Amino acid sequence: MAWDEWEQLKANAADQRSTGMQLNQLDPGGGGSAALPGQTGDLKVGHSDLVKIGSQAHGLYDDLWNKARVAVPSSDKAAGDLSGQGFALGGGLKHVSTRWDEQLKSLMDACAHISNHMQVTKKVHAGDETYIHRAVSSIDALDAGFDERVGEPGKKNPAYEPKK
Template identity: 55%
Template sequence: MAWDEWEQLKTTAADRHSTRMQLNQYPADQGGGGTQGDLVVGHKDLEAVGKAAHDLFNDFTTYSGHARVASEAAAGGLKGEGFALGDALDHVTQRWNEQTKTLLDACAHISNHLRSTQNQHAADDSYIAGTVSSIATLDEGFDDRKGH
């Protein structure tokens, strides 16, 4: 495309006013009040989430176990006395166990994912540091050669 042709296209577009060029960019203000740009999560933030998931896993394992044992005992007692409520409570206890396992699996998944993410970032940092130091070594070689 020749320069004159480009100038003519710009003039035609400006005359029409129906189509305008718009640059894709992040909107100026999203009302968040914080810094704009990439999501940043610090090591302390990840540790806090991991600790909360680990604590929930441990505490919920203990307390749900107490609830399970008490419910099973109550269901067994009611069934032993001939109450139909015993079967219903036994059913609820089984569902409770299934839901408990789901929650505990989710907590373990969060904790494991954060651990693997931390390990991957450490590996990435090591790789980047090695690459950058290699470039610095190469630059020093050129500087030394230039001085001769």
């Protein structure tokens, strides 16, 4: 598309007051603030969610290792043969092969990083859940022990009685 044609299309759109050329933005009037956390809900991450993400990343890593890297040796061999026969295409093919290998390694590193991160996140999340559960359970026990309304006056507080 030529520059003049682009300019003409923009002018036509502006003349028609087309919504296709508008930016999505918040109405400048009224102000406002972000919603309170109680209005939006809590962030919830289940172990199964983390396992699925980590598993997908690990599967992609395996597929890249098994299928995508096999092109590099044959491409390098072909590039060497072409260069040896005096074809300039050999150098270009070698360049493409080298770039492919670099990008493939970068992608594989990213997949490994995601997979490992999900494993660590799963362990940390489980530890946090255990800690929070213990902390909240202790607070409940303390509250029950100090609550004067629990049990009748003169009787033992049931919070301290052995569970049956």
